[in-house]
Amino acid sequence: MNNDDKEILEYKGKLKYQFLRMKTGISEVMHHRKAQKIVVTYLITAALLWILFNAFVIPDSYAPVKIIFQLIAGTIYSLVATIGLLATLVLIGTPKGAYQINEELWRIGLTNHAGESPLLLRRYTISGEVDTTVLEFDMNGIPLPKWQDEQERIETALDVYVTKMKLGKNKKRILLHTVAGNAGLPEVIHWKDEYLSKNDFELVLGYSFGERLKINLAKVPHLLIGGSTGSGKSVLLKSLLMQSIKKEAEVYISDFKGGVDFAPIWHEKCTFITQESALLDTLTAIVQELENRKRLLKEYGCANISEYNRTNNTTLKRILFACDEVAELLDKTGLPKEQKELISKIEQHLSTIARQGRAFGIHLMLATQRPDANILSGQIKNNLDYRVCGRADNVLSQIILDNTNAADKIPKDSQGLFLNHEGVLFRGYLFDEKNAFTEGKKG
Ligand SMILES: Nc1ncnc2c1ncn2[C@@H]1O[C@H](COP(=O)(O)OP(=O)(O)OP(=O)(O)O)[C@@H](O)[C@H]1O
Ligand SMILES: [Mg+2]
Numbered sequence: 001m002n003n004d005d006k007e008i009l010e011y012k013g014k015l016k017y018q019f020l021r022m023k024t025g026i027s028e029v030m031h032h033r034k035a036q037k038i039v040v041t042y043l044i045t046a047a048l049l050w051i052l053f054n055a056f057v058i059p060d061s062y063a064p065v066k067i068i069f070q071l072i073a074g075t076i077y078s079l080v081a082t083i084g085l086l087a088t089l090v091l092i093g094t095p096k097g098a099y100q101i102n103e104e105l106w107r108i109g110l111t112n113h114a115g116e117s118p119l120l121l122r123r124y125t126i127s128g129e130v131d132t133t134v135l136e137f138d139m140n141g142i143p144l145p146k147w148q149d150e151q152e153r154i155e156t157a158l159d160v161y162v163t164k165m166k167l168g169k170n171k172k173r174i175l176l177h178t179v180a181g182n183a184g185l186p187e188v189i190h191w192k193d194e195y196l197s198k199n200d201f202e203l204v205l206g207y208s209f210g211e212r213l214k215i216n217l218a219k220v221p222h223l224l225i226g227g228s229t230g231s232g233k234s235v236l237l238k239s240l241l242m243q244s245i246k247k248e249a250e251v252y253i254s255d256f257k258g259g260v261d262f263a264p265i266w267h268e269k270c271t272f273i274t275q276e277s278a279l280l281d282t283l284t285a286i287v288q289e290l291e292n293r294k295r296l297l298k299e300y301g302c303a304n305i306s307e308y309n310r311t312n313n314t315t316l317k318r319i320l321f322a323c324d325e326v327a328e329l330l331d332k333t334g335l336p337k338e339q340k341e342l343i344s345k346i347e348q349h350l351s352t353i354a355r356q357g358r359a360f361g362i363h364l365m366l367a368t369q370r371p372d373a374n375i376l377s378g379q380i381k382n383n384l385d386y387r388v389c390g391r392a393d394n395v396l397s398q399i400i401l402d403n404t405n406a407a408d409k410i411p412k413d414s415q416g417l418f419l420n421h422e423g424v425l426f427r428g429y430l431f432d433e434k435n436a437f438t439e440g441k442k443g
Helices: 003-031 033-057 063-092 098-107 144-149 151-158 233-246 264-269 276-300 305-312 326-330 337-356 394-401 405-409
Strands: 119-126 132-138 161-167 173-179 202-208 211-216 223-226 250-254 271-273 319-323 362-368 386-389 417-420 425-428
Touching (some): 003 033, 033 063, 144 161, 223 394, 233 425, 276 337, 276 362, 326 362, 337 362, 386 394
Parallel strands (some): 319 362
Antiparallel strands (some): 202 211, 202 425, 386 417
């Protein structure tokens, strides 16, 4: 391509941009009062100017001369006024900051084969618990997968967090739902019982932009929570256990600190295991129950416990096993042989539950702050499908999420802010532990 061709292409590109902006401007005028006011003001001003021009500028001379003069002046004036109207429409169709945004996207290389960036056509706000700004672009031939691949760079370039990316109606447009960086999520969100999901067996992890983020244990049975000390793991774990108890699950908590971190009411609602030997007994009993359920489901030809409960009009309860510091528990370094064997057996049981628990309604919720790659055996870790990580360093983030996003995106002083394995940022709920169970049971 020579320079002339390039110039022609650039010129055509610019013309297309202006045309699209004008189209957007027309659509704005058709739908929005503010745009209508601008156009009406313009038209009135133009008409007034023409009247003034006629009254004072056109000479009051011999009639044919006057008509010719009026004709020429009128043609020129109409032309100028029309161009002015089109420019006004282009202006209306140009959202605030459009040129800067286009430039930022061009800078990060979000361009088509001709090196052109997408064109911002519309920008509007959807109010909610957190305001969302929607950026509507003409994709300019840049396919959706490229936008998705470049999401992180787009977020950095525009200093926003993209919460949703979807194609517009005519597939040439893309809508980016964005909120301003981390500021988009409130510092604290208090739990309310009305948030409790009625679906079996859905738990609410927290609040993400514009929606509650949920995990359905019937589909994704086990959860791993990571995060450095003070990141909010225990609060998140407890909020999930609290919901599970309200949904009538049987909850077992392994806590070698004797459960002191839990208000007394928790001790009435769930079973605490405070020693390793007792833990082995409990896990042995849970695995035994798993085998029983396996037999039962086979006998009745049911695929999972929801189906079994429906068929038999009964309620086999879901069983949740939680351990807040699982790396501490499973770390065998420096332990005597006997102890090592005990831990190995615990590990085997956890592994059985991780592999087989889903259909039988037996679930693991494990949390850890230690970035030791080898402590959670592959058998367990690979089956903990839902991963969540709070504030963390690169190593911990990598272990939990298989990327360093938690280290990159979660500020070092944040509490209760998490990223899940799909890259969704959310704020966990804070709740008053002592009164967590005093509200009515639902679900
Ligand atoms: N969702 C949240 N919203 C606001 N603040 C929170 C949230 N979760 C936790 N916090 C704050 O962070 C503090 C620490 O939380 P938590 O005890 O859960 O951290 P942790 O990750 O378990 O730490 P450690 O590893 O030391 O046990 C809480 O006492 C609370 O003040
Ligand atoms: Mg903790």
